[in-house]
Amino acid sequence: PHLPSKEQKILDRILVKLQKKRDRNFKRMVQFLKGSDYKAIKQTFRVWIKNPQSNPTANLKIGLSLPDLLLPVLSQTLLHPGWLATPDRSLETVQSKATKSKEMKSKATKSKGAKSPTKDSTVSASEIGQNEISLDVLNNWLDHDGIVLHDLRKQMKQLRYQADFFAPHYDATYAKTIQDFKTIQDLLGTLQDYWVLGQIFAKVQGKTWQESLPSLTAQIHRDRWTIWQQWEPLRQRYLTEDTRTELRQMMLSPTR
Structure with a gap:
């Protein structure tokens, strides 16, 4: 950058x-x-x-075995708590941290004669289920509680590779769903990359690295917000009964 x-x-x-x-x-x-x-x-x-x-079950016909191979991994993925992990579910805790952080920053900026933060740091975020969620709240949550999304990414990776291996035995809808899995894995992976980057900076530069790199920090925060806006519609769709039923039915119906 x-x-x-x-x-x-x-x-x-x-x-x-x-x-x-x-x-x-x-x-x-x-x-x-x-x-x-x-x-x-x-x-x-x-x-x-x-x-x-191989064990004796390897002699079963592939069409007979596929649902039993795929559905357990799908179940583990759909039951993962990461689908329910959002800033608003731990908002009070995060807002408390953010408020304390802002108070400290406010005191520091006043002592230096700097301007107070503008409204640009607060974004309307009805997509996340709150009337108003700030960039600070989202990024504080990702820094402290977002690790569950990394675990969901690993689970999604397992599902994607398992599903991709058996793609020749399913139709085009199945192939499109695998692309969905890949998109989710990539989005969550990028969020995890930023978290790892922050951990590395903290180890090399110290826990206050964001203070010495404010422009880079702001860019990271904006990028994570953009990624979150792409992730949120997918998250909500995968929580619906229709989507989950379609996934189960699809894996129950290999074409060959």
Whole structure:
């Protein structure tokens, strides 16, 4: 991102430290790939490929087995608490944190003679089920309680790969649904990437890194808001009875 020169210098220092860490991790990975443990893993796979072993249920016809293979993963995904995780469900806690944070910022800005925050930091967000939710509330929630979305992303990834593997046995609607799964996985993955980025910055620059990188922080907050606006309609759709029934019926009906 385009940052003021002062922030860019700070970011450059962080990136240098991260590159050094990456180089160390890369060396460890190369050592592992050259080591005996990895060679043993590869040899185990070679042996199995030459003489694959499976349990008796492998003899069942694929069309008969598919619903039983897919529905358990679908059930785990649809019952995940991440579908119900939104800022408004923990709004009182987050607003309390945000209020305290704003009070501290207000005192700091007054002492420096700075202007108070404008209404631009508050966005009408009926999509999230509240009359008014600020960017601060959303981002505070994502920072402190949004980890459940990362777990949902992992569950969705499992469902997507499992479903994709059996795509040849279903119709075009099934293929379109897999794209839905991918979109959800990507959106939640991007939110998780920003969370990880914040954790890295906190470790390298300190917990107050946002104060030294205000422009970058603002950009991250705006990006997360945009992603949330794309995620929210999907979240609500997957909570409806119609969508869930369609998913179950679809997996019960392989075409071959």
